Amino acid sequence: MKRPLGAQISHMLRDRGVEVIFGIPGVHNQEMYRGIEEAGIRHVLARHEQGAGFMADGYARATGNPGVAYVITGPGLSNIMTPMGQAYSDSVPMLVLSSCLDETAARRGQLHQMRDQRAAAAAVCDWSEQASTARAAYGLVERAFEEFEAHRPRPKHIQTPIAVLEAEADPAPPPNMPGTTPEVRKPDVAPLLSLLNIARRPLFILGGGAQSHLWVQILRQLGAAAFTTGAGRGLVGANYPLGFGSMLARPGSAEVIASADLVVAVGTELAEVDLWRDHLGHKAPMVRVDLDPEVLADAQRATIKLRADAGRFAAALWAEIEDRPQRESGWTAEEVAKARTRWNAEVDAERPGILPVCNALREVLSPDTMIYSDMTQFAYVATDIWDMPRPRYWHHPTGYGTLGYALPAAIGGAVGRPGMPTMAIAGDYGFQYTMQELGVAVELGLSLPILLWDNGKLKEIEDSMIAAQIAPNAVVARNPDFCKLAEAYGAAAEKPNSLGELQKVLETAFGAGRPTLIHMTPEML
The missing domain is CATH 3.40.50.970 (Thiamin diphosphate (ThDP)-binding fold, Pyr/PP domains)
Structure with a gap:
C-alpha cells in the first residue's frame, strides 16, 4: 500500500x-x-x-x-x-x-x-x-x-x-536476483602456474581483500613464504613457519622481498600505509590479483595482472596444485624466525614498553575476540607484532587514519555479533574524539572492555617532531579523570597496577553486562 x-x-x-x-x-x-x-x-x-x-x-x-x-x-x-x-x-x-x-x-x-x-x-x-x-x-x-x-x-x-x-x-520493488561474479578458471591461473613451476623462493603478499581459508594450504603446497598487510592479518597465522607476519613496513622487509624469485600480491593496494616506502622492493616478476583495476595499474608494474575475486582465485589455484607433490622450499624457517625476531626487537625499541602489554593481553583473550583499535602507539605496535588466529578479527583505521574510531566501531561490532567478545583499544587523546558514545554502550548493556593507553600526550607526534629536529609543541593536553568520566556515564572503570591485574580485570570485563574502561599507563609496567 x-x-x-x-x-x-x-x-x-x-x-x-x-x-x-x-x-x-x-x-x-x-x-x-x-x-x-x-x-x-x-x-x-x-x-x-x-x-x-x-x-x-x-x-x-x-x-x-x-x-x-x-x-x-x-x-x-x-x-x-x-x-x-x-x-x-x-x-x-x-x-x-x-x-x-x-x-x-x-x-x-x-x-x-x-x-x-x-x-x-x-x-x-x-x-x-x-x-x-x-x-x-x-x-x-x-x-x-x-x-x-x-x-x-x-x-x-x-x-x-x-x-x-x-x-x-508505492512500495519498492522486491529484491532482484543478485548478479554473479565470474569464475576464475584454469586458463586464468595458467600464467602463474608456469612461473610457480620454476620458482624456488615464491613469496605471497596477502591483503585485506584476499579472504579465503585456503591460503595456508596453498603456501605449504608451494613451499612459499608470505607477508600479510595489516588488513590481511590472520590469513596465515602464527603457526605457519614461513610466515613473516604483517611486517611489510619494516625497512628490512624490502631486502627479504628482493630475495624472492616470484612475488604474488593478492587483494592488496600495496599502499603507502602498507609499506611506508614507494616501492615494494621486488626484483623478480610480480603477479597481481585484485578486483580493482586501479590497483592493477599502479606503480608496482606487475608482470601479470588478473582482475578477479581473491577467494575464487585461491580456489582455482588450489584446484590446480592440490594433487601435486609438495614443493621443497628455497625458504627456511630459520631465516624467517631470525627476521621476525630482529623486527620485533626494532618495534620494541622504537616504542618501548608496549610489547609486554600486548603479550599479556594475548595470553588471556579468546580467539573469538574481535578487536577495534584507534590511531595510537599501542595499536601501531600491536598491529606489527600481534599474530591473529583468524582474519578480519582486528580492525584498524588504516588508510584515512582518523582518531576516535575504536569505541563507536567496537559498539557497532558488538551489535553485529551479540554475545560474542568485542574489545576496543584507544589512546588518551583519540578517545576524547568520540568518548560520548560510552552512553550508547551503557544503554545497550554491552560487556565491552575499552583499553585506554594513557601516556599523557600525543606521543607519536612528539617523537616525530623530535626526529625532525622540531621543538615539541602542542603535544600535551590536560586529560580528565578517565575512570570518573566512565563512571559518570554508568560504565565500570578499572586502573590495574600490573600486567597480572590487567589480565584479571580484562577477563571480568567480558562478563560485566556493561562497558568497562580499563585505564592503562606506562607506569603499570
Whole structure:
C-alpha cells in the first residue's frame, strides 16, 4: 500500500537484509524514521553522527553486511563524512541515507543549508547521488546493494529531498536476483602456474581483500613464504613457519622481498600505509590479483595482472596444485624466525614498553575476540607484532587514519555479533574524539572492555617532531579523570597496577553486562 517514501525506504532496506540502522533523527529526516519499527529494523541512537558512521563501519566489518546510517541534512551529513572517508579508504560497505533541502539555488538562509551537500559527500565515498523521485530512490538503493556484492565494497550516499520523503509512494520493488561474479578458471591461473613451476623462493603478499581459508594450504603446497598487510592479518597465522607476519613496513622487509624469485600480491593496494616506502622492493616478476583495476595499474608494474575475486582465485589455484607433490622450499624457517625476531626487537625499541602489554593481553583473550583499535602507539605496535588466529578479527583505521574510531566501531561490532567478545583499544587523546558514545554502550548493556593507553600526550607526534629536529609543541593536553568520566556515564572503570591485574580485570570485563574502561599507563609496567 502507499506510504510516505521515507517509510517505504525502510521496508526496502529490510527486504534486502538490513537489521540495524545507526543514526540520529531530526526534523529534516524524521520521515525516514516513520517506517523503521514497522519494518522490524532496530535503530541504535548515536550521540554524534561521527559515532553513527563509525558504528555502521564496525558493524559492516563484523558481519560482512553493509552498515547503514540515517542522518539529517547539512551538519548531519558533514559530521558523518569522516567515517565515510575511513570506510572508503578501508573498503568497507556502508550506505548513508540523508535528507536534503528541496531547493537551494534560489533560496538562502534555510535551516541546515549547505552549498552542495551531494558534492561534499562525493569527495569521501564511492558515489553520492540525489533521488528526486521514489523511483530514483529505489533504483539507487538497489544499485548500492548490487555493487556491494560485485565490486570493491565502498561507502555510498543517497540524499532525498524532504518533500519527496514526505510524499506518498508505492512500495519498492522486491529484491532482484543478485548478479554473479565470474569464475576464475584454469586458463586464468595458467600464467602463474608456469612461473610457480620454476620458482624456488615464491613469496605471497596477502591483503585485506584476499579472504579465503585456503591460503595456508596453498603456501605449504608451494613451499612459499608470505607477508600479510595489516588488513590481511590472520590469513596465515602464527603457526605457519614461513610466515613473516604483517611486517611489510619494516625497512628490512624490502631486502627479504628482493630475495624472492616470484612475488604474488593478492587483494592488496600495496599502499603507502602498507609499506611506508614507494616501492615494494621486488626484483623478480610480480603477479597481481585484485578486483580493482586501479590497483592493477599502479606503480608496482606487475608482470601479470588478473582482475578477479581473491577467494575464487585461491580456489582455482588450489584446484590446480592440490594433487601435486609438495614443493621443497628455497625458504627456511630459520631465516624467517631470525627476521621476525630482529623486527620485533626494532618495534620494541622504537616504542618501548608496549610489547609486554600486548603479550599479556594475548595470553588471556579468546580467539573469538574481535578487536577495534584507534590511531595510537599501542595499536601501531600491536598491529606489527600481534599474530591473529583468524582474519578480519582486528580492525584498524588504516588508510584515512582518523582518531576516535575504536569505541563507536567496537559498539557497532558488538551489535553485529551479540554475545560474542568485542574489545576496543584507544589512546588518551583519540578517545576524547568520540568518548560520548560510552552512553550508547551503557544503554545497550554491552560487556565491552575499552583499553585506554594513557601516556599523557600525543606521543607519536612528539617523537616525530623530535626526529625532525622540531621543538615539541602542542603535544600535551590536560586529560580528565578517565575512570570518573566512565563512571559518570554508568560504565565500570578499572586502573590495574600490573600486567597480572590487567589480565584479571580484562577477563571480568567480558562478563560485566556493561562497558568497562580499563585505564592503562606506562607506569603499570
